Each structure stands twice: as C-alpha cells, then as structure tokens.
Amino acid sequence: MTISSATALAHPNIAFIKYWGNRDDSLRLPQNGSISMNLAELSTRTMLTFDPSLPRDIFDLNGTRQSGESLHRVTNHLNIIRGLRGVSVHAHIMSENNFPADAGIASSASAFAALTLAAVSALGIEMSEKDLSRLARRGSGSACRSIPGGYVEWYRGNTDVDSFAVSFAEPGHWDLADCIAIVDIGQKKVGSSLGHTLAKSSPLQEARVLDADRRIDICKQAIRNRDFTALAEVIELDSNLLHAIMMTSHPPLYYWMPATLEIMYAVQSWRKTGTPVAFTVDAGPNVHVICESDSSKQVRQRLSKMPMVKDVIVTHPGGKARLV
Amino acid sequence: MTISSATALAHPNIAFIKYWGNRDDSLRLPQNGSISMNLAELSTRTMLTFDPSLPRDIFDLNGTRQSGESLHRVTNHLNIIRGLRGVSVHAHIMSENNFPADAGIASSASAFAALTLAAVSALGIEMSEKDLSRLARRGSGSACRSIPGGYVEWYRGNTDVDSFAVSFAEPGHWDLADCIAIVDIGQKKVGSSLGHTLAKSSPLQEARVLDADRRIDICKQAIRNRDFTALAEVIELDSNLLHAIMMTSHPPLYYWMPATLEIMYAVQSWRKTGTPVAFTVDAGPNVHVICESDSSKQVRQRLSKMPMVKDVIVTHPGGKARLV
Numbered sequence: 001m002t003i004s005s006a007t008a009l010a011h012p013n014i015a016f017i018k019y020w021g022n023r024d025d026s027l028r029l030p031q032n033g034s035i036s037m038n039l040a041e042l043s044t045r046t047m048l049t050f051d052p053s054l055p056r057d058i059f060d061l062n063g064t065r066q067s068g069e070s071l072h073r074v075t076n077h078l079n080i081i082r083g084l085r086g087v088s089v090h091a092h093i094m095s096e097n098n099f100p101a102d103a104g105i106a107s108s109a110s111a112f113a114a115l116t117l118a119a120v121s122a123l124g125i126e127m128s129e130k131d132l133s134r135l136a137r138r139g140s141g142s143a144c145r146s147i148p149g150g151y152v153e154w155y156r157g158n159t160d161v162d163s164f165a166v167s168f169a170e171p172g173h174w175d176l177a178d179c180i181a182i183v184d185i186g187q188k189k190v191g192s193s194l195g196h197t198l199a200k201s202s203p204l205q206e207a208r209v210l211d212a213d214r215r216i217d218i219c220k221q222a223i224r225n226r227d228f229t230a231l232a233e234v235i236e237l238d239s240n241l242l243h244a245i246m247m248t249s250h251p252p253l254y255y256w257m258p259a260t261l262e263i264m265y266a267v268q269s270w271r272k273t274g275t276p277v278a279f280t281v282d283a284g285p286n287v288h289v290i291c292e293s294d295s296s297k298q299v300r301q302r303l304s305k306m307p308m309v310k311d312v313i314v315t316h317p318g319g320k321a322r323l324v
Numbered sequence: 325m326t327i328s329s330a331t332a333l334a335h336p337n338i339a340f341i342k343y344w345g346n347r348d349d350s351l352r353l354p355q356n357g358s359i360s361m362n363l364a365e366l367s368t369r370t371m372l373t374f375d376p377s378l379p380r381d382i383f384d385l386n387g388t389r390q391s392g393e394s395l396h397r398v399t400n401h402l403n404i405i406r407g408l409r410g411v412s413v414h415a416h417i418m419s420e421n422n423f424p425a426d427a428g429i430a431s432s433a434s435a436f437a438a439l440t441l442a443a444v445s446a447l448g449i450e451m452s453e454k455d456l457s458r459l460a461r462r463g464s465g466s467a468c469r470s471i472p473g474g475y476v477e478w479y480r481g482n483t484d485v486d487s488f489a490v491s492f493a494e495p496g497h498w499d500l501a502d503c504i505a506i507v508d509i510g511q512k513k514v515g516s517s518l519g520h521t522l523a524k525s526s527p528l529q530e531a532r533v534l535d536a537d538r539r540i541d542i543c544k545q546a547i548r549n550r551d552f553t554a555l556a557e558v559i560e561l562d563s564n565l566l567h568a569i570m571m572t573s574h575p576p577l578y579y580w581m582p583a584t585l586e587i588m589y590a591v592q593s594w595r596k597t598g599t600p601v602a603f604t605v606d607a608g609p610n611v612h613v614i615c616e617s618d619s620s621k622q623v624r625q626r627l628s629k630m631p632m633v634k635d636v637i638v639t640h641p642g643g644k645a646r647l648v
Binding site: 203204206207208210211236237240241243244247248250252254256257258259261262264265 | 530532535561564565567574576578581582583586588
C-alpha cells in the first residue's frame with residue numbers, strides 16, 4: 001500500500017437529551033437514545049496519513065505528540081477501520097481543536113467523527129452516512145452524532161447495526177445559539193468513558209433510561225415546531241436528570257461547581273422575565289446557555305458580566321462531518 | 325369544660341434517610357420510611373390552654389399572632405385531637421422556637437410534636453408514645469420523628485395505624501454532632517408540604533422510593549455499629565437522591581445555593597484528609613455537617629471561616645418530646 005491521506009472536519013455537538021451509560025461498553029451501545037445539535041463555530045480538523053514506513057501510529061493533538069491512553073484509544077479505533085480493509089498500515093494523525101479540550105465541550109465527539117471520516121476516506125472505503133455514524137460511535141459514543149448535520153437523533157438501537165445517528169432537521173431549520181459560559185478550563189475530574197461505566201451504580205439510572213423515549217419525543221417536537229418554551233423545559237429536566245445520576249452514582253460524580261449553579265439560576269430568572277433562554281450542562285462545569293439567535297447578543301453580555309464566567313463562546317447550528 | 329393547660333417541648337430532627345412524597349397527602353402516609361436524629365440544643369416550646377371562653381383558636385408564634393395558612397394548619401390539627409375527646413373547645417397556643425424558622429431546619433417537626441403532646445396532655449388523654457407519634461404525623465410528617473428520642477426510625481407502614489416512629493438508639497449511644505452551616509436565613513421558596521405533593525412528578529421518585537429500605541438498613545447498621553464511614557456514604561447518597569427528585573420534579577424545585585455546593589465539596593475534601601464528617605441537606609439551602617463530637621470544634625471553625633457561612637449552630641443528639 002502506498003501513502004494515502006485525507007483531512008476531515010467535524011463539529012462537536014451539545015446534547016439536549018443526554019447519553020449516559022452503555023448497555024455494551026465495548027461497542028458503546030447506549031442505554032438510551034439522545035438528541036443533539038452540532039456547533040458550527042467549533043470544530044476538530046484531522047489530517048490522517050497512512051504510511052507503510054511507520055512502525056506504529058503517531059498522534060499529534062494540537063501540536064503535542066500523544067502517548068498512553070490518548071494514543072491507545074486512537075489506535076484501537078483505527079484498528080477497527082483497518083480491519084474493514086484487512087490492512088495493518090500505520091497512520092500519522094494530526095488533529096487540531098479550535099476550542100478548549102475536556103471542559104464540558106465534548107471534544108471526543110468531534111475528534112472521533114473527524115478521525116473516522118478521514119481514515120475511511122484515506123483507505124478509499126465507500127460508506128453511507130449511517131455506517132460512518134455507526135463506526136464513529138465505536139470510538140466515542142457521542143461521536144456518532146457529529147457525523148450528520150444540524151439537529152440529530154441517535155437511535156439507541158438493539159445492536160451495533162441499528163445504533164446510529166441521523167439528522168432530523170437542517171442547521172437552518174431553527175436559528176438557535178449555544179452561548180457556552182466557561183467557568184473552568186481545567187481537565188475534567190472524571191472522563192466520560194469512566195463515567196458511563198458508573199451510570200448503572202445509581203439507583204436512579206434505570207428510571208432515567210425508561211423515561212428517555214418520552215423526553216426524546218418532546219424534544220424533537222419542540223425543535224420541529226420551534227417551540228422554545230417546550231424545548232427549555234425538557235432540556236433543563238434532562239440535564240438535571242443526568243447530574244442526578246452522576247451525583248447518586250457509586251462513587252458519586254460531581255461536575256457542577258458553585259458557579260454552574262449560579263448560572264443555571266440566572267438563566268431561569270432571565271427566562272421568567274421573557275428572554276427565550278435555557279441551560280444544559282454536560283459532564284463538566286460549563287453551562288451551555290441555549291437561546292434563540294436574536295437574543296444571543298444580550299445573553300452573551302449578561303453572562304460576561306458575571307464575575308465567575310471566564311469566557312463566553314457563542315455557537316450556532318453546525319453541519320455534518322466533511323472532507324476538507 | 326374548664327380551662328386546662330399544658331406546656332410541651334420537642335426537638336427538631338435531622339433526617340439521615342429523608343422523607344419526600346406521600347402515598348396519602350391528607351393522612352401524611354409517606355412513600356418511604358426514614359431515619360433521623362433529634363437535635364438537643366434546638367427546640368420548640370409550646371404552651372397550650374384550652375379555654376371555653378375563646379371564640380376561635382389563637383396561635384402566637386415567637387410572639388407574633390398568626391393568621392391564614394399558619395393558623396389554619398394548627399386548627400386543623402387540633403380538630404383531630406379535639407375529635408378524640410369529642411370536644412370543640414378552642415385553644416390559645418403560644419409557641420417559641422429557639423432557632424430560625426423555615427431555613428432547612430425542620431421547624432414544623434418540633435412544632436407539631438410539641439403541639440400534639442401539649443394538646444393531648446391538656447385534654448387529659450392517656451396515649452402511648454407510638455400513638456403520639458402517629459398523631460403528630462397528621463400535623464407534619466416528620467413531626468412523628470420528634471416524639472421519640474435519640475436516633476429514630478419512622479416506619480412507612482401501610483395505613484394510619486402502623487405509620488409511626490420509634491427510637492432505635494438512645495441519644496448517648498453515639499456522640500455525633502450536627503454543625504448546621506447557615507447560608508440563608510430567609511424563608512423557603514417552596515414549603516415542604518407543597519414539595520411533597522410534587523415528588524411524584526419526578527421520573528425518578530419511584531426508583532428512589534424502591535431503594536429506600538436498602539438505605540434504611542445500611543443507615544441503621546452504621547449507627548448501631550458507630551461506623552462513620554458507612555454513615556457518611558449513605559447519608560450523602562440519600563441527600564443527593566432527595567435533591568435529584570426535587571430538581572427533576574415538574575415544576576423543578578431548587579434548594580441548593582452556590583454556597584450549599586461549596587460546603588458540600590469542602591466537607592468531602594475534609595473527609596478525604598481524615599476528618600469524620602459528612603453532609604446532608606434538607607428542603608433548604610443550609611448544610612447539616614454531621615461529624616463525631618470530637619471533631620465538632622474543628623468543623624465549626626472551618627465552616628465559620630467560609631465567607632458565605634453566616635452562622636454555625638452546633639447540636640447533639642436530643643431526647644424525646646416531653647412535658648415541661
């Protein structure tokens with residue numbers, strides 16, 4: 001095999017209905033389906049070169065050579081993709097995020113979506129969006145949602161074959177904004193992969209999962225109808241359900257900081273006085289403040305005035321993973 | 325009937341395994357059993373006088389004449405007790421709390437325990453502790469736990485007859501302290517009685533209730549064995565389960581303030597460095613910091629140094645409701 005190369009770009013996504021806990025940790029088959037929106041202004045760009053002269057995979061992230069768990073996870077994922085072609089050639093991967101890693105903005109989603117698309121393309125494999133999504137899921141569950149564009153549903157499915165994500169509304173369908181209030185740019189205390197394995201230790205996880213299809217239906221309807229009031233209620237509920245599981249796991253996981261709670265309350269008070277705004281919090285302390293784009297300037301200003309907010313990143317609905 | 329009077333004193337209690345949600349709101353039959361400790365230094369003292377010349381009940385709380393819901397609830401409870409004797413004579417009730425009302429220290433528990441004992445006694449009714457506990461429960465669920473002394477279990481029961489509280493360890497069995505970190509002495513946003521009716525609107529409440537007997541067993545064993553490590557784990561889990569329900573109710577109830585979270589995290593970090601200390605939070609923002617009495621001086625000092633802590637009240641295991 002000769003040298004072959006491809007560069008792909010994918011956006012992270014913010015989950016409105018969250019993924020937490022796997023039925024199968026190795027295949028990353030989720031316990032419940034989920035809903036998300038891609039974030040246009042944020043992206044991971046990954047250039048991948050298969051090179052027969054390489055003795056092993058090389059992975060540079062934001063210019064820093066990776067080793068240990070970070071490299072291992074990429075190699076494992078490439079092994080699955082190489083297996084599709086029956087090749088064993090190693091790759092040099094150069095990946096750049098334009099946003100801070102591991103602070104509640106799911107960098108692993110855009111990273112494994114871009115890696116999957118770049119690797120598949122460099123190997124010359126023809127693959128449907130559905131199969132790309134399935135494959136990206138193996139690297140990081142939520143990466144399957146960063147393959148299609150806009151507003152996305154990840155079907156829980158029953159096996160590897162039917163657990164994948166599809167777009168149900170284009171980015172232009174509803175001009176929402178995600179104003180990400182950064183309160184801490186440090187590393188996560190506990191990464192999502194470990195967190196997912198703890199989900200089942202909460203006495204509440206089963207109930208959260210059993211209620212998920214109901215929330216998915218409400219959330220999809222709210223997006224289809226551009227009904228912000230309904231969206232606000234269901235995404236805040238779902239975010240609280242996620243953190244309820246985390247804080248009642250064994251051991252408990254705490255991602256909220258005092259500043260997180262302060263922003264959550266501010267958002268609710270702004271909504272009460274008429275601004276279409278709602279919060280959702282991932283596995284980190286930052287608050288994703290979702291609003292209609294008309295209000296994003298005002299929301300950004302209000303957030304920026306809060307002393308514990310270090311930065312506000314304003315993003316809009318993004319497209320699918322693509323070759324560049 | 326002539327004038328008759330009695331004065332009773334009862335302590336509030338801090339729940340280690342919490343009560344939230346009723347099977348029967350009118351009889352205050354709880355969805356799950358609970359465990360608590362009475363707080364010796366805090367009390368409600370209630371002097372009650374049945375006086376045939378009164379045209380209606382008069383209720384003075386901390387020197388202030390009550391009306392509306394506050395008076396209504398006392399009258400309703402007295403009506404149940406008057407019904408036991410078939411009398412309709414009205415009462416003058418003078419009640420004093422030596423602690424701030426409605427800030428997460430359950431004043432309704434000590435209030436209805438003291439009221440029940442005073443009223444029953446003034447009417448000359450002979451009643452077992454069990455029946456007093458059942459009766460106090462009708463006024464405020466957690467009041468049934470303030471009738472017996474020390475460490476108390478409230479049996480969920482199936483009907484009015486078998487839902488009552490008993491002591492399973494004397495106050496002297498284990499010298500714990502409850503260092504109450506006051507972060508807000510304002511009124512609760514939503515009172516417990518309304519909160520209980522919202523519990524079933526959380527998709528998680530059923531799972532919390534189903535797991536309650538397991539937590540009760542662990543908590544009782546931990547207290548019997550004076551096993552602080554086991555106690556810390558189960559009370560923090562149970563507290564988080566309570567707030568998980570509250571924050572996922574419809575509408576959601578938020579009692580934690582940013583300062584609440586800050587204290588919860590501080591407590592966990594102190595425990596990691598060897599201090600036997602754990603948190604529990606009721607339907608309010610204040611944090612009950614439970615520790616062994618040997619450590620209470622150090623814990624009080626540490627809490628007092630935190631800028632958002634307005635006051636620290638240190639309490640120890642208290643006795644049963646009694647006539648004074």
